[in-house]
Amino acid sequence: MSSLNEAPIGVFDSGLGGLTVAREIMRNLPREKIVYFGDTARVPYGSKSRQTVERYSRQIVRFLKTQEIKAIVIACNTATAFAIDAVREEADLPVIGVIEPGARVACAETGNGRIGVIATRATVGSGAYTEALRSLRPDVRVIEKACPLLVPLVEEGLLHDPVTDEIIMRYLDEVLENGVDTLILGCTHYPLLRSAIRKLVGDSIRLVNPAYETARSLAELLEEKQLECTVPRSADDPSPYRFFVSDQAERFAEFANMILPIDVSMARLVRIEDY
């Protein structure tokens, strides 16, 4: 094992929703260091085109590679849906996205073979979840539903609010009518609505959080590539986690501290279009 094992994992998202993935990596792989990049100057990706999301993702990979990372986690469903191939090509490092890990668990756990996916318009439009689920289990029936208002509602902090409940129910009505027994929360913001969704759909539906499944897949990938960090984190390591954004660095801590199990005091600003 070389010092590469002690290198950080690069984690990126269109904005700050991907911190739900970073959180699961922190909880489940406590030895690993993280470099997080959130593209807050160009957020959201969920309403943008494949071509644009690919170009932005390549720029981010070029930035992350300056941070001497050992692997990349695409902590954004839209970027995974549109750009995982571009990221792999650009990175020349092990790469995982959030779609395949969630799809794998959903296929393993569904009883009746009917799986719902809620996600951004771009992710649904890409058909990436249906493709991933069907390649794992060709017999499943997949009902995908774009939920464009959920990210703004989460970003306004309306996690427990009758308006949010009403909007969730409108989106889920069609999905539930199709008799799904498993629902993938296919956008990194949605785990923050997990308890609202649980309350509305009841206990009989299994909710899949790709953030958690991605952290587990990352552990497997690092082991397979013999890249896992074997050194316990030193108590006086000042910065196992570093955060970069392309805009609003001073507002980062506000949202980050709502999600992360650690106190984040700051993020550094990167002019991402220069990469």
Place this chain on the structure above:
Amino acid sequence: MSSLNEAPIGVFDSGLGGLTVAREIMRNLPREKIVYFGDTARVPYGSKSRQTVERYSRQIVRFLKTQEIKAIVIACNTATAFAIDAVREEADLPVIGVIEPGARVACAETGNGRIGVIATRATVGSGAYTEALRSLRPDVRVIEKACPLLVPLVEEGLLHDPVTDEIIMRYLDEVLENGVDTLILGCTHYPLLRSAIRKLVGDSIRLVNPAYETARSLAELLEEKQLECTVPRSADDPSPYRFFVSDQAERFAEFANMILPIDVSMARLVRIEDY
């Protein structure tokens, strides 16, 4: 008068909301040609920083200048609030934004001197409306309120919907409690909610639509600079209006035809970060 009088007006916005301004120019200045640019690859600006909005606006001006325009209309409240000085410096052409025209009318029409402004978080944070209103009439009291959910609701087409009404009332409660008699719709998407807002606030409150006032100010500016188009539009001019976007050109017509009085078949794609 030179052929410069027949040159188009450059109109830009963070996305497609600025088409409400283009619409008023089409209606009120029917001889003028328009080149519209919507920054759909980086929309929205309303949650971004001054520095980023300035940089993006300068790139757009450099693009518009390649189209041989005679003047620029910043059809975006956030870009006006943050970047009008940068745009003037970069353009070296007559420039107007949407804030001053709306502020002027509000000051002229308020009876009790209490003016409400609803806008994006960035526009409100900039204080640009309060500054513009106070410089015109130092005695007015201004109540500004950020309404971040209204743009997503408009973009979902929920113009007449109980959820939208509920959200509007939450935002307006505080504004109305302060006894305003005039309300500026300080975001280019909000005129599309005009009838919903009218229904909720009643007839006693004057609603100011900066899009309309901006078209009137543009007419005055062109006259003052002797730049108005004096030639009636030829019936066989194939393209008095040209539309450019930085992403999703194929989705442009969908939204544009909801707003514009003409049929728009397409927009051309511009890679705006190259400017």
